[in-house]
Amino acid sequence: MSVSRLEFRSKVLDMDQQVLIILPDKGEMAPAEPPIPKDGWPVLYLLHGTSHDFSHWMRYTSIERYATDRKIAVIMPSAQLSGYADMVYGEAFFSYLTEELPELLRRIYKISTKREDTFVAGASMGGYGAAKIGLTYPDRYAAIGALSNGNHAYIRPIGFHARNSMEEFSSSVADDRHLLCWGIGKEGDPRGSDEDLYTLAQEALSSGDPVPAIFHTCGSFDRNLAMAQHMRDYFRSIPGDPFHYTYFEEPFGEHTWDYWDRWIRTFLSWLPVHLPSSNLPL
Numbered sequence: 602m603s604v605s606r607l608e609f610r611s612k613v614l615d616m617d618q619q620v621l622i623i624l625p626d627k628g629e630m631a632p633a634e635p636p637i638p639k640d641g642w643p644v645l646y647l648l649h650g651t652s653h654d655f656s657h658w659m660r661y662t663s664i665e666r667y668a669t670d671r672k673i674a675v676i677m678p679s680a681q682l683s684g685y686a687d688m689v690y691g692e693a694f695f696s697y698l699t700e701e702l703p704e705l706l707r708r709i710y711k712i713s714t715k716r717e718d719t720f721v722a723g724a725s726m727g728g729y730g731a732a733k734i735g736l737t738y739p740d741r742y743a744a745i746g747a748l749s750n751g752n753h754a755y756i757r758p759i760g761f762h763a764r765n766s767m768e769e770f771s772s773s774v775a776d777d778r779h780l781l782c783w784g785i786g787k788e789g790d791p792r793g794s795d796e797d798l799y800t801l802a803q804e805a806l807s808s809g810d811p812v813p814a815i816f817h818t819c820g821s822f823d824r825n826l827a828m829a830q831h832m833r834d835y836f837r838s839i840p841g842d843p844f845h846y847t848y849f850e851e852p853f854g855e856h857t858w859d860y861w862d863r864w865i866r867t868f869l870s871w872l873p874v875h876l877p878s879s880n881l882p883l
Contacts, residue, residue, distance in 0.1 A: 604665060609705070613697040619655050620702070622710060623668045623675040641713040642674040645869075646698070648685065648723030648730045650749075655679040661858035662865060671869045673720075674712050678702055682778070684753065685730025686796065689784030699734055699741075716811075722746025722868055724861045725825065729753045729798070732815070736801035739812045746868040747817045748861055751828020752835070753778070754797040757790075759827050799835055806843060814845040816871055818864045820854020847871065 603624040611618045625642060647664065649657050655677050658664050668675045683694035707714060721742050723731040728750030735745035751759070757779070779785045783796055793800055805812045815836060819829035829850075836846040849867075854860050 604659070607706075607709070611697055611701060613701045614692045614694070616692070618697075618702075619679060620706075621655050621659055621677040622706070623665050623677075624710065625669045625672045625674060637711050638713070640715055640718065641707075641711040642672070643718040644674045644676060644712040644720070645746075645872075646676045646678070646703075646719075646721045646731075646734075647865075648678070648680065648698075648721070648727030650723070650725030650727045651682060653727075654681075657858075658865075662862040664865060667866045667869050671872070673869065673872070674710065676702075676706060676712075680727075680730065682726075682781075684726060684778045684782035684796075685733055686782040688782045690781045695734075698730075699738060716741055717743045717873070720744045720746070720872060722748065722816075722865070723750075724748040724865075725750055725856065726753070728817075732798050733796070733801065735813045735815075736798060736805050737795070739805040739808065740810050742813045744814045744816065744872055746865070747815065747832075748864050748868070749819050749823050749825055749829070749856055751819075751825055751830075751832040752798040753828075754791040754794065754799075755828060755831060758792075759831055798832065802836070802839070802844070806839075812843055814847070814873070816847050816868050818849040818851065818854075818867075820851045820856070820860055822853050822855045823860075824856055826850075 603626050605622045607620045607622060609618060647658055649655065658677050664675060678698060680694045680698060683691060685695055685698065687693040687695045706712060713719065719742050721731040721735050722745065728747040732745050732747045735742040779789065779791065783791050785791055791797060795801065817829065817833065819826055823829070833848045836844055851860070
């Protein structure tokens with residue numbers, strides 16, 4: 602397995618950026634170097650949550666080991682506190698992540714450009730960002746992994762189920778995100794806009810094109826549980842289950858890296874990657 606760190610100047614953001622890339626070459630226990638697929642490695646764009654950065658998935662989970670077993674490249678960028686938006690008062694992170702970064706990476710690394718080989722996932726804010734990206738561009742992504750999140754356009758009406766005073770304080774992030782990312786003040790409402798996952802889902806269905814499968818999970822002790830259940834109920838209500846929506850709610854699961862380490866491994870096993878695993882001992 603190979604891990605590289607790419608540092609470059611983003612033209613879209615007009616700032617230096619760092620990205621971690623896992624390539625699933627020969628693993629420690631593998632008998633031989635796996636052949637690179639003809640169209641390049643299947644690829645997962647893996648997004649961080651609030652207050653995290655490009656390094657956290659590598660630092661706090663075994664994503665390198667899991668990706669090598671599944672023979673999938675993993676791209677881990679940073680998006681600061683952007684809410685994965687082209688911020689009204691900030692930088693255009695959505696355009697950077699969906700346009701500039703994939704184009705750059707495909708020039709440098711042997712990763713697939715095919716929709717059926719391209720996936721996006723994340724935890725917390727990153728889970729919302731993954732769903733937003735995948736639903737905005739259903740023609741580019743075959744599957745979405747949404748861990749410990751709901752539809753952030755509904756943060757105000759639904760709110761957090763805080764379990765302590767520190768989590769109650771974190772709810773103030775909602776108002777900051779509405780204003781800085783979306784330009785919406787306390788009286789504004791992002792529901793029905795392009796920041797609303799349900800609106801994006803309906804637009805994706807109306808296009809008549811294939812839509813991505815959705816894998817969604819949240820712990821029963823997670824502060825985002827109410828939002829996650831709201832999102833669950835919405836997607837389960839769509840006739841015919843066009844998103845092949847899969848939801849797991851883990852009893853006593855919390856908003857932690859232990860939780861995301863378990864469930865990113867499950868998500869990778871669930872993915873429709875058309876390559877055999879390396880049978881590495883996990």
